[in-house]
Amino acid sequence: MKTKTAAAKQPSDAGRSVALGSFFDSxxxxxxxxxxxxxxxxxxxxxxxGKSVFETYKTIYFSIFGSVYGIGEVVIRATYLILTSIxxxxxxxxxxANAGGEGQMAMGAVGTAVVGSTIFSRLVTPxxxxxxxxxxxxxxxxxxxxxxxxxxxxxxxxxxTTILMNYISTFIIAMLLFGVLRxxxxxxxxxxxxxxxxxxxxxxxxxxxxxxxxxxxAMAFFVWFVINKTxxxxxxxxxxxxxxxxxxxxxxxxxxxxxxxxxxxxxAGLAGAIMIVGVEGRMRTGAGETMGFMGFLAAGMVxxxxxxxxxxxxxxxxxxxxxxxxxxxxxxPAASIQILIMLVLLTIMxxxxxxxx
Amino acid sequence: MRDLTTVLACMISAGTPILYALIGDLIGxxxxxxxxxxxxxxxxxxxxxxxxxxxxxxxxxxxxxGALAGGLIGFCQAFLTIDRxxxxxxxxxxxxxxxxxxxxxxxxxxxNISIGGANSAGLGKIAIPVLSKIPVLGTALFTQDILTYISxxxxxxxxxxxxxxxxxxILCSVGERPEVTLAYGYNPRLIQYGAVIMAGVLAGxxxxxxxxxxxxxxxxxxxxxxxxxxxxxxxxxxxxxxxAYLAAYLFGLAQALQIFLQVHSxxxxxxxxxxxxxxxxxxxLGFISSSKKPTxxxxxxxxx
Numbered sequence: 286m287k288t289k290t291a292a293a294k295q296p297s298d299a300g301r302s303v304a305l306g307s308f309f310d311s312x313x314x315x316x317x318x319x320x321x322x323x324x325x326x327x328x329x330x331x332x333x334x335g336k337s338v339f340e341t342y343k344t345i346y347f348s349i350f351g352s353v354y355g356i357g358e359v360v361i362r363a364t365y366l367i368l369t370s371i372x373x374x375x376x377x378x379x380x381x382a383n384a385g386g387e388g389q390m391a392m393g394a395v396g397t398a399v400v401g402s403t404i405f406s407r408l409v410t411p412x413x414x415x416x417x418x419x420x421x422x423x424x425x426x427x428x429x430x431x432x433x434x435x436x437x438x439x440x441x442x443x444x445x446t447t448i449l450m451n452y453i454s455t456f457i458i459a460m461l462l463f464g465v466l467r468x469x470x471x472x473x474x475x476x477x478x479x480x481x482x483x484x485x486x487x488x489x490x491x492x493x494x495x496x497x498x499x500x501x502x503a504m505a506f507f508v509w510f511v512i513n514k515t516x517x518x519x520x521x522x523x524x525x526x527x528x529x530x531x532x533x534x535x536x537x538x539x540x541x542x543x544x545x546x547x548x549x550x551x552x553a554g555l556a557g558a559i560m561i562v563g564v565e566g567r568m569r570t571g572a573g574e575t576m577g578f579m580g581f582l583a584a585g586m587v588x589x590x591x592x593x594x595x596x597x598x599x600x601x602x603x604x605x606x607x608x609x610x611x612x613x614x615x616x617x618p619a620a621s622i623q624i625l626i627m628l629v630l631l632t633i634m635x636x637x638x639x640x641x642x
Numbered sequence: 643m644r645d646l647t648t649v650l651a652c653m654i655s656a657g658t659p660i661l662y663a664l665i666g667d668l669i670g671x672x673x674x675x676x677x678x679x680x681x682x683x684x685x686x687x688x689x690x691x692x693x694x695x696x697x698x699x700x701x702x703x704x705x706x707x708g709a710l711a712g713g714l715i716g717f718c719q720a721f722l723t724i725d726r727x728x729x730x731x732x733x734x735x736x737x738x739x740x741x742x743x744x745x746x747x748x749x750x751x752x753x754n755i756s757i758g759g760a761n762s763a764g765l766g767k768i769a770i771p772v773l774s775k776i777p778v779l780g781t782a783l784f785t786q787d788i789l790t791y792i793s794x795x796x797x798x799x800x801x802x803x804x805x806x807x808x809x810x811x812i813l814c815s816v817g818e819r820p821e822v823t824l825a826y827g828y829n830p831r832l833i834q835y836g837a838v839i840m841a842g843v844l845a846g847x848x849x850x851x852x853x854x855x856x857x858x859x860x861x862x863x864x865x866x867x868x869x870x871x872x873x874x875x876x877x878x879x880x881x882x883x884x885x886a887y888l889a890a891y892l893f894g895l896a897q898a899l900q901i902f903l904q905v906h907s908x909x910x911x912x913x914x915x916x917x918x919x920x921x922x923x924x925x926x927l928g929f930i931s932s933s934k935k936p937t938x939x940x941x942x943x944x945x946x
Contacts, residue, residue: 330747382731435924439932444731445874446927452867452920460913578735585732618750620862623743630736631718634728 357492369580385447387577393554425554657894678734681869687849712846
């Protein structure tokens with residue numbers, strides 16, 4: 286009986302549900318949900334703690350768009366995030382997961398800070414700055430190299446290995462900054478000696494903005510170009526598509542994977558180098574914290590597209606900046622903004638299209 | 643001799659939260675889902691459990707609330723990975739940061755509160771009559787809190803569940819061949835949900851143990867990667883619950899050593915000792931991965 290009525294109802298119902306379904310499935314509607322749902326839920330959380338929802342969102346808005354300085358801060362965060370997201374995207378394209386952008390960036394930064402105040406300190410700007418960036422890439426790749434060695438030779442899971450290496454890098458850097466690398470004239474702060482003046486980027490518009498962002502964006506387009514338009518990219522895409530097929534086609538899968546992973550580490554290290562050459566001028570504890578992790582998530586948000594990662598990096602960067610001013614203005618811990626960022630990601634994961642496996 | 647007792651006691655206390663998360667994640671991985679979100683579950687459990695303990699002074703409520711909080715994070719992980727087919731690692735990461743934000747947000751008022759001297763509420767250490775009189779081992783192993791005693795039994799219980807009961811076999815079949823589970827008349831999706839939520843619940847309890855009993859306080863991001871370590875240690879155990887003791891207490895020993903070296907002011911950088919647990923986990927992972935191929939659940943081979 287039941288099935289009969291259902292069958293009888295079907296023609297008229299089906300038409301409506303298809304129309305509704307296509308509306309609910311449409312990209313604009315999903316995008317709307319990805320905005321409305323997190324903002325609403327975060328608003329409810331704020332209200333539950335007796336904070337003014339409107340005031341908090343106003344703070345968030347004005348900290349991002351309210352001043353040139355705010356925009357500059359967003360741009361700086363986006364610079365790191367674009368590069369660390371590429372560090373996650375590249376390995377993902379050959380079937381690996383690099384969750385170690387955090388450590389690779391930090392190692393790149395500390396390495397750059399050391400060479401910038403020692404062996405490179407006499408170099409003139411046009412030679413010195415490229416050398417500094419290359420140094421950062423070298424140290425980032427070195428740290429990634431340990432991870433990929435563990436994966437290739439010891440068969441360790443690369444995600445867990447790189448995650449654990451993030452924590453290890455934090456402690457190594459803390460040890461160095463509290464120990465041998467501590468600036469003797471730095472009032473006992475855990476920071477390195479300042480790098481030479483001529484090795485710094487200029488800052489513009491009274492903000493801390495520098496050319497780093499152009500390097501990052503150029504890198505994103507370069508990676509897109511390499512993956513989609515070159516012979517090497519074809520190899521990468523083949524491995525990403527089907528490793529066995531790639532193997533049968535005579536591609537040395539492991540070698541390509543290792544090289545791509547090293548390149549990813551180099552890109553994360555570049556983020557660290559830009560941080561030192563640009564904003565910081567020296568390495569200190571906590572500099573660039575969570576940027577590597579967030580970059581990993583920015584990559585996941587856009588399904589590993591290097592060009593779209595620019596957008597997700599700006600979004601996450603902006604919210605990160607908002608978190609800091611939220612702490613100052615409303616007394617909420619800066620980490621609270623992570624709730625909003627993660628709600629956005631969770632909503633995208635929930636309403637986004639199912640991933641092909 | 644006193645040193646040995648102290649180190650052993652520290653080893654047990656530091657290893658217990660890991661043991662909970664490890665066993666939880668092991669159950670989840672047996673069903674074919676890696677819960678990197680146990681990190682988030684532990685954080686939520688630690689925060690909510692501590693908050694409840696402060697408010698009610700009741701261990702049972704603290705454990706239940708911590709388990710619930712951890713379970714909710716586990717539910718999110720289950721939903722995202724099973725129904726939405728998200729990347730297990732990515733969703734675990736997102737949930738960890740989500741938990742980090744939530745606990746920083748709601749845990750503000752819990753900072754700088756200590757919960758010492760609340761022995762009457764079942765929070766304190768209980769000496770087991772005869773066993774605690776054993777020299778060295780007695781004080782270390784059998785003068786512990788109730789959650790630690792439960793954790794002694796946990797791997798055994800899970801061992802019997804997995805190897806000796808029908809339901810354990812069904813659980814493992816989901817991780818090996820879900821078609822078989824389905825043919826056998828059980829819903830693999832439901833079982834995966836159960837297993838991943840269980841992972842969250844146990845990790846949440848581990849978090850409660852950590853904040854309420856081990857550190858007796860709440861600090862932002864106090865779990866600091868222990869959930870990830872637990873996930874790595876599951877591989878070290880080769881998915882066998884009976885090996886969880888070894889893996890968890892190996893981590894505990896690394897932590898205990900850190901305190902031991904500090905107390906005796908051994909001239910080793912504090913940061914090396916802090917790094918030790920992570921490094922040890924990494925090295926152990928290297929050994930197990932490079933030796934014979936472990937008995938990995940079929941479904942995980944795609945991920946790992």
